[in-house]
Structures are given as structure tokens and as C-alpha cells.
Amino acid sequence: MIRFDGVSKVYKSGNRPALHDATLEVKPGEFVFLVGASGSGKSSFLRLILREERSSTGLIHVLGQDLGRLSNRKVPAYRRNLGVVFQDFRLLPTKTVFDNVAFALRVLGQSEAYIYDAVPEVLGLVGLGNKENRLPHELSGGEQQRVAIARAVVNKPAILLADEPTGNLDPATSAGIMDVLRNINAAGTTVLMATHDTAIVNDMKRRVVELSDGRIVRDEAGGQYQTRANRAVVDDSFPTRADSQPIAIEPLDFDPIPAFDPMTPTSEAVDLSYLDRLEEDPL
Amino acid sequence: MKMSFVLIEAWNGVRRNISMVVSVILVTLVSLTFVGSAALLQLQISNMKSYWYDKAQVAVYLCTQYSTLGACDQQEASTDQIAAVEAQLDSDTLKPYIDKWYFESHDDAYKNFTKQFKGSPVVDLVTPDLLPQTFWVNLTDPTQADLVFEALGGMSGVESVIDQRSYLDGIFSMLNAASLTAVGLAVLMLVAAALLIATTIRLSAFSRRRELAIMRLVGASNWFIQTPFIVEGVVAATIGSVLACGAIAGIVVFFVDGYLASALPTTSFITLADVWIVFPGLLLAGAVLAASSAYVAISRYLRV
Numbered sequence: 001m002i003r004f005d006g007v008s009k010v011y012k013s014g015n016r017p018a019l020h021d022a023t024l025e026v027k028p029g030e031f032v033f034l035v036g037a038s039g040s041g042k043s044s045f046l047r048l049i050l051r052e053e054r055s056s057t058g059l060i061h062v063l064g065q066d067l068g069r070l071s072n073r074k075v076p077a078y079r080r081n082l083g084v085v086f087q088d089f090r091l092l093p094t095k096t097v098f099d100n101v102a103f104a105l106r107v108l109g110q111s112e113a114y115i116y117d118a119v120p121e122v123l124g125l126v127g128l129g130n131k132e133n134r135l136p137h138e139l140s141g142g143e144q145q146r147v148a149i150a151r152a153v154v155n156k157p158a159i160l161l162a163d164e165p166t167g168n169l170d171p172a173t174s175a176g177i178m179d180v181l182r183n184i185n186a187a188g189t190t191v192l193m194a195t196h197d198t199a200i201v202n203d204m205k206r207r208v209v210e211l212s213d214g215r216i217v218r219d220e221a222g223g224q225y226q227t228r229a230n231r232a233v234v235d236d237s238f239p240t241r242a243d244s245q246p247i248a249i250e251p252l253d254f255d256p257i258p259a260f261d262p263m264t265p266t267s268e269a270v271d272l273s274y275l276d277r278l279e280e281d282p283l
Numbered sequence: 284m285k286m287s288f289v290l291i292e293a294w295n296g297v298r299r300n301i302s303m304v305v306s307v308i309l310v311t312l313v314s315l316t317f318v319g320s321a322a323l324l325q326l327q328i329s330n331m332k333s334y335w336y337d338k339a340q341v342a343v344y345l346c347t348q349y350s351t352l353g354a355c356d357q358q359e360a361s362t363d364q365i366a367a368v369e370a371q372l373d374s375d376t377l378k379p380y381i382d383k384w385y386f387e388s389h390d391d392a393y394k395n396f397t398k399q400f401k402g403s404p405v406v407d408l409v410t411p412d413l414l415p416q417t418f419w420v421n422l423t424d425p426t427q428a429d430l431v432f433e434a435l436g437g438m439s440g441v442e443s444v445i446d447q448r449s450y451l452d453g454i455f456s457m458l459n460a461a462s463l464t465a466v467g468l469a470v471l472m473l474v475a476a477a478l479l480i481a482t483t484i485r486l487s488a489f490s491r492r493r494e495l496a497i498m499r500l501v502g503a504s505n506w507f508i509q510t511p512f513i514v515e516g517v518v519a520a521t522i523g524s525v526l527a528c529g530a531i532a533g534i535v536v537f538f539v540d541g542y543l544a545s546a547l548p549t550t551s552f553i554t555l556a557d558v559w560i561v562f563p564g565l566l567l568a569g570a571v572l573a574a575s576s577a578y579v580a581i582s583r584y585l586r587v
Contacts, residue, residue, distance in 0.1 A: 104497070
């Protein structure tokens with residue numbers, strides 16, 4: 001389904017590779033967590049699968065396609081097989097819940113009859129059956145993320161990519177989102193989720209792939225968020241004290257910008273809708 | 284369904300960007316009016332050329348008793364010399380190139396002169412013997428006046444051979460310069476229009492970047508993403524082109540046929556019937572300009 005063979009990605013401006021010699025295979029129907037510190041290469045990993053970037057070296061095969069040979073012209077058709085969910089939802093603020101989900105079908109040229117069939121069904125699946133006519137700013141963060149998930153899966157993609165989908169949500173809401181993702185996975189969709197959320201990873205007991213500085217340092221089924229991570233950091237990177245006592249590094253995923261610290265989720269999404277009103281007419 | 288979605292998106296773009304769209308319309312209007320005016324000038328020039336060149340003759344002036352030019356030595360051209368010129372005009376070498384010729388005597392020349400300069404004091408100073416006898420030659424092809432120069436220029440009794448077209452060339456080169464100036468301004472304006480359309484489209488794309496990002500994520504085809512922007516640019520430019528056509532028609536009807544034609548009644552001017560041919564060109568130019576610059580602008584914005 002997804003296969004990385006010795007994939008490296010170096011950005012033009014960066015001297016350090018964002019991904020270094022990554023080899024990985026994801027089978028159909030799997031649920032895979034991608035964990036690691038900020039800047040460890042999780043997002044690069046997802047962007048490569050989305051074919052927003054090409055790998056610098058190595059081969060990436062997704063759904064039988066060699067992404068290195070996929071021409072720009074064929075990228076749109078390829079992406080119809082993928083669903084994507086982001087931390088910041090990325091809903092259209094002026095469209096209702098129904099229209100946000102329908103947008104994904106309309107831009108693919110689906111008939112209205114099909115849209116009026118498929119959208120309520122998928123909204124039911126994510127638990128928003130009664131909120132079709134709300135606008136995004138009238139919903140809670142968790143509900144907005146459900147809309148985003150509905151939009152991602154309404155086209156019945158084979159693979160769902162989720163980039164920290166619970167990053168802006170409180171633990172209870174996150175659990176609800178994870179239920180939705182678990183159901184989608186149970187229905188046969190392969191799910192690849194990048195996350196910082198320790199509790200979720202530990203609860204789900206699914207395959208965990210850990211990235212550190214662009215390298216895959218751990219890949220285990222039914223894994224936990226932090227097992228070898230502490231060891232790896234202490235062993236490889238950090239100087240130890242003379243008495244060889246390991247330095248306690250908690251949390252591992254320290255993020256220097258507190259506002260975006262995923263370890264302290266806010267209960268509500270930050271309301272950015274005022275930006276949309278500002279941007280509506282740039283003149 | 285697809286097309287209606289595209290058109291709705293394009294309309295939203297126009298609505299959100301109304302001031303930029305208006306400026307695109309105005310710039311297209313002005314630049315295409317310049318292009319159209321240059322075309323009008325060219326039409327007018329070719330119109331006048333065909334009118335005047337047909338009338339233009341080659342004049343073979345003969346010597347008068349006052350003339351010192353050419354082969355003259357203050358001697359009136361003799362009957363023999365006149366006969367020789369006449370024979371030359373009727374000869375096998377020149378005849379095929381000459382449509383017709385006629386001889387103008389001193390008295391005929393004086394009559395024409397007094398008619399032409401009626402009321403002017405110069406008439407009182409001129410006597411028939413001052414005005415040269417002249418062979419007026421109409422050529423079948425007015426551009427071949429050189430043949431007459433060569434055949435008759437050096438003959439005795441001939442003062443000078445003058446192609447009337449040489450008087451017209453000055454006027455036409457002036458009109459040509461005016462037309463080139465209009466073309467130059469038009470090119471500058473078209474560059475400005477192309478850049479303005481590109482900027483407008485980029486701004487429009489920026490204000491819809493969320494929609495664009497989602498479209499790209501869910502795999503909307505490039506055609507589908509680009510078309511609303513191209514339609515937006517083409518609609519704005521087409522409105523400008525239609526207005527430019529209106530401006531051109533106005534110039535022709537009110538200025539050329541209204542003012543100029545009554546001010547210069549002897550000159551033949553182009554009419555609206557002649558300039559229809561310019562309009563499809565202007566519309567096409569506006570649409571192509573807008574479509575291509577919008578396409579370039581949006582492609583850059585959407586590069587994967």
C-alpha cells in the first residue's frame with residue numbers, strides 16, 4: 001500500500017536531511033502512528049506520500065504508483081485516493097458543514113444527486129448528522145475536526161493521512177476523534193497518523209513508527225509512545241554525567257513555543273475566523 | 284454542473300475583486316483603443332493612397348523661354364522637340380506602361396491655373412507664356428514612374444519630369460509616423476494590461492487560497508482550478524475590448540465622418556463600414572491577452 005525504500009529528503013535551504021534513508025512498508029488496512037519530536041520528519045513523511053514533495057533519493061510507492069515518476073499532471077488524479085486531515089481543520093469559513101463536505105465532491109465534478117446521497121451518510125459516520133447547516137465557527141473544535149474528517153473520507157479514499165488531528169483538542173474530545181478514525185480504519189481504510197499525543201498512542205496499541213532527526217528509530221506493532229525513545233536520546237545524543245546517571249528529560253517532545261505545545265491541549269480551537277473576515281476583500 | 288460551478292467561482296472572484304476588475308477593464312479599454320486607432324490610421328492611409336495614387340500623374344514639363352533648368356537654355360521647346368517627346372510616349376518601349384497621356388498647351392495651363400487660384404492676386408502676375416507646356420501621363424502602374432524619367436528626362440526641350448506621388452509621400456510618411464506612435468503606446472499599454480491582469484488574478488487567487496489548497500488536496504484537476512480565474516480575466520478584458528470597439532466606432536462616426544469629413548470635403552475618409560473588420564481583431568486580442576496572462580499568473584500560483 002505504502003512503501004518507502006531508502007527514502008531521503010533534503011530541502012534546498014536546509015543542510016540537515018528532513019528524512020534520512022527511511023525504509024518502511026504499510027499494508028492495506030493498517031493503522032500506523034507516526035511519532036517523534038517536532039522537526040523529526042513526520043510532516044515531511046506525510047508530504048512525500050501526498051506528493052507535495054518529491055524524495056531526494058530513494059523510491060516511494062503508494063497504491064502501486066511510483067511517486068518519483070508521477071508527472072505533475074497526474075498528481076490530482078492520484079490524490080483522489082488519499083484523504084488528509086490537519087491539526088487546524090482547514091474548513092471554508094463561509095460554507096456550511098454540508099457545503100464544506102460537498103465541496104470535495106463538487107470540485108471533482110460529482111453530480112448533485114450523488115452529493116445529496118453521500119454527504120449526509122458521511123456526516124452520520126462522523127457523528128454530525130444533525131449539524132449539516134451550521135457554519136464552522138458555530139461548532140466546537142472537535143466538531144470542526146469531524147467535519148474535516150468527513151470531507152477527507154467522503155470520496156472513499158484508500159488511505160487517510162492525519163497530521164496531528166488532535167493537536168488542538170482536549171483529551172476527551174480527542175478520544176471521540178480517535179473513535180471516528182478507528183471506525184474508518186475498521187471499514188478498510190489505511191490510516192497514517194502523525195501525533196504527539198502520548199495517551200492516544202498508548203491507548204490504541206497500534207503500530208508505532210518513531211522518527212528522530214529524520215531517521216526511523218523504532219517500528220513496532222502494538223507500541224507505546226515512549227519506550228526506547230528516552231534510551232535512544234540518552235545513549236546517542238546527550239552527554240551523561242560523570243556518574244553515568246541518565247538525565248531525566250521529560251517531556252521528550254518539548255516544544256519551544258508554548259502556544260503550540262501539543263502536550264497541553266487547549267479545550268477550544270483558537271478562533272481565527274476574524275482573519276477570514278479581514279482577508280475577504282484585500283483592498 | 285461542472286461548468287456552472289466554474290462560472291459561480293469566477294463570478295465570486297469578480298465580486299470580491301471589483302476594483303481590480305474595473306481597472307483591468309479600463310486599462311484594456313485604453314490599450315485596445317490605441318491599437319484600434321493605429322489600425323484606423325493604417326486603413327485611412329491605404330484608403331488615401333489608393334485614392335490619390337490613382338489620380339497622381341507624371342508631369343513632363345517642357346521648356347519655356349524663361350527656363351534655365353534641365354536641357355533648357357531660355358528657349359521655348361520647338362515643335363520638333365514636342366513631336367519627339369510625343370513619339371517617345373507612343374513608342375513600343377513606353378506604350379505598354381502608359382494608361383493615357385494628354386498635352387496641355389500654354390493656354391490650357393493658364394486656364395487651369397486661373398481656375399485653381401481664382402481670387403488670388405498671383406493670377407494677375409501670371410501670363411500664359413510663363414506656364415510650361417506639359418505632357419500629363421497616367422501610368423498603368425503608378426510605381427513605375429522611373430521609366431518615364433529615364434526615357435524623357437534627358438530629351439532636349441524637356442525641362443523636368445515630376446512624379447506627383449513624391450508630393451504625397453511626405454504626407455503619408457507623417458501619417459505613418461503617427462500610426463507607429465499609436466502602435467508604440469498601444470504596446471506599452473498592452474504590457475501594462477497584461478501585468479495588471481496577472482496581478483488581479485494573483486490577488487484573486489490569494490483571496491481564495493483556502494479553497495485552492497483544499498481543491499488541490501482532494502485532487503481537483505488543474506483545469507478545474509484554473510478555469511474560474513481565466514474566465515474572470517477574460518470576462519474583464521472582453522468588457523474592456525467591447526468598450527474599446529465602441530470608442531473606435533465613436534471616433535469614426537463623430538470625429539472622422541462627422542468633423543473631419545466636413546472640414547476637409549475633398550479628402551476621402553474611412554467610414555464605419557470600413558472599420559468593422561477591426562472589431563473582431565480587438566475582441567480576440569483582448570481575450571487572448573487576458574487568457575494567457577491569467578493562465579501564467581495562476582500556473583505560477585498553483586505550481587505543485
